[in-house]
Amino acid sequence: MNRTYLAGDLRALGAAGLMSWRQIRRYPALLFGTVFWPVLLPAVWVLMGQAYSGGGDPDALNAFATRAGTTGVTLFVFVGFLMYMWLSALLWGPGTALRQEQIRGSLEAVFLSPVSRLVPLFGPTLTNLLFIVADLIVMGIAVWLLFGVVLPLQGVLLAVAITIVGVPAMYAMGALFGAGVLRFGEIGPAVQFTRGGLSMLCGITFPIAMLPDWAQTSAAAMPPTHIVDAMRNALLKSAGPGDLVPAAASLIGLAFVFGGLAVVVFRWLEASARRSGMLGRY
Amino acid sequence: MDEVRAAFAIARKDIRNVSRYRFVVASQVFTPLYQGVLPALLFGASFAVAGHVVGLEKSIGTTDLAGFIFLGGVMSGLVATAFWSMAMSIRNEMETGTLEPTWLTPTSREAIVIGRALGGLFWFAFSQVAIFAIGIAFFGLRFRPEIVLAAPAVALAVVAMIGVAYLLAATVLLIKEANVFIDSTNFLFATASGVAFPVTLLPGVLQPIAYALPTTYAMDLLRQAGLGTRPLFDPRLEYAALVLTTAIAYPIGLWAYRRADARIRRLGTISQY
Numbered sequence: 001m002n003r004t005y006l007a008g009d010l011r012a013l014g015a016a017g018l019m020s021w022r023q024i025r026r027y028p029a030l031l032f033g034t035v036f037w038p039v040l041l042p043a044v045w046v047l048m049g050q051a052y053s054g055g056g057d058p059d060a061l062n063a064f065a066t067r068a069g070t071t072g073v074t075l076f077v078f079v080g081f082l083m084y085m086w087l088s089a090l091l092w093g094p095g096t097a098l099r100q101e102q103i104r105g106s107l108e109a110v111f112l113s114p115v116s117r118l119v120p121l122f123g124p125t126l127t128n129l130l131f132i133v134a135d136l137i138v139m140g141i142a143v144w145l146l147f148g149v150v151l152p153l154q155g156v157l158l159a160v161a162i163t164i165v166g167v168p169a170m171y172a173m174g175a176l177f178g179a180g181v182l183r184f185g186e187i188g189p190a191v192q193f194t195r196g197g198l199s200m201l202c203g204i205t206f207p208i209a210m211l212p213d214w215a216q217t218s219a220a221a222m223p224p225t226h227i228v229d230a231m232r233n234a235l236l237k238s239a240g241p242g243d244l245v246p247a248a249a250s251l252i253g254l255a256f257v258f259g260g261l262a263v264v265v266f267r268w269l270e271a272s273a274r275r276s277g278m279l280g281r282y
Numbered sequence: 283m284d285e286v287r288a289a290f291a292i293a294r295k296d297i298r299n300v301s302r303y304r305f306v307v308a309s310q311v312f313t314p315l316y317q318g319v320l321p322a323l324l325f326g327a328s329f330a331v332a333g334h335v336v337g338l339e340k341s342i343g344t345t346d347l348a349g350f351i352f353l354g355g356v357m358s359g360l361v362a363t364a365f366w367s368m369a370m371s372i373r374n375e376m377e378t379g380t381l382e383p384t385w386l387t388p389t390s391r392e393a394i395v396i397g398r399a400l401g402g403l404f405w406f407a408f409s410q411v412a413i414f415a416i417g418i419a420f421f422g423l424r425f426r427p428e429i430v431l432a433a434p435a436v437a438l439a440v441v442a443m444i445g446v447a448y449l450l451a452a453t454v455l456l457i458k459e460a461n462v463f464i465d466s467t468n469f470l471f472a473t474a475s476g477v478a479f480p481v482t483l484l485p486g487v488l489q490p491i492a493y494a495l496p497t498t499y500a501m502d503l504l505r506q507a508g509l510g511t512r513p514l515f516d517p518r519l520e521y522a523a524l525v526l527t528t529a530i531a532y533p534i535g536l537w538a539y540r541r542a543d544a545r546i547r548r549l550g551t552i553s554q555y
Contacts, residue, residue, distance in 0.1 A: 047484070050483050051337070051338060061329075068328060196313070196317050200321060206325040210327060
């Protein structure tokens, strides 16, 4: 019986992913952003880095290296923005999926279907995994063509590996924030604020050493910090697979913590939404 | 006189609408702070040697990182006001289905954009005052008294941006779903104006575009006056270029807006979205 349910849920998950893919294909203009932002956002920050370093002044670059552990400002920034794009897609993905159903008036109907709650939460966001890979490719090409930085093959493979390890933790975080839709409806501004806060906390645009001690300690509890750090180590400091094991272990541990928390919060908010009738309102 | 009253009425309506959403009002101050100013300050400070951003001095002639970033925010905010408050609000009227009734009123189409400009500029001024107050209180933001001398440059930039807003409003009227267009062109316009870094760092092919924008000169004049940065050109030449680009941008924008208005009325697409 359980196996039947599982097979049905997996079919429903695939169908939700397919639905999302069809919708994306119908609006090709929106794909413009998948090339525009991953290239231009970090490019502007690289040029800001050139302005702040006086076009590569050795003293300024050494000062940066003491805080960031590298003088490779370009790759440092691009890796940070790769995480920024993923934060946008993964952190807000599950919440967006629920919110869209809520706005269209179909959330109630979806929740009446006999499938696991994981399906409406994660099914429509399966396509985000494609965008993660697309961002990696687009940014790798951009950093090479615009700034002449060639990514090391081992670094790229390790970056992909750490991404795969980090996806469950990121999705768990996304589910935790997405559950808020069930209680509050429009949580866009709150997620914007969270994304901005995480961007600052996790060393996306500047070295984490610039933060006060309490913020650095908090950052260690956030999955993006470990992913960004591991990717920078792989791409900028030629770290090997063994060097990334601690980061991978932290990400797996955080996936369990955030996953467990997300399950509890989601169930609690769903029960609250059923009582208050929030599923049908927006 | 009726047109002026209508423009002020539109501005009042926009101000009232926004003020009803307190989170939106707060986010006008805090979003630029946590998404732009703070990360840029910490990124810039990571290049500091003994507390001085020596690289910035080499690039533009000042180590005043906070001043550089906060003044960049002024021009960035002005550009965003033109793109989102003045031009994109036409799209919002389309979506709520009120554009056609608005178009049927005896108010001139130009007054509709001017009214939105006034409303947008009110919130722009409000957010800048709040951001500067935070900057002075927490980030050691200080300006030279000569900054007041840049007021004519900012005023000219406002006029130029209203011209640009007419042009953008014309585009919104024609293409309708303009979110991606406005978002990306706003980013490009602000970047090419030198809000985040000196335009001399732009790739060679993009520099002529930067020098064709009125905001590039207004940005440079504002930083010269407020921080004593090294000018791109002689300041008198920059003022001349600012006046010239404004004199070009305004009539071109107005012409495009009138053409778009005539076209949507001829094709009957005003109620479409």
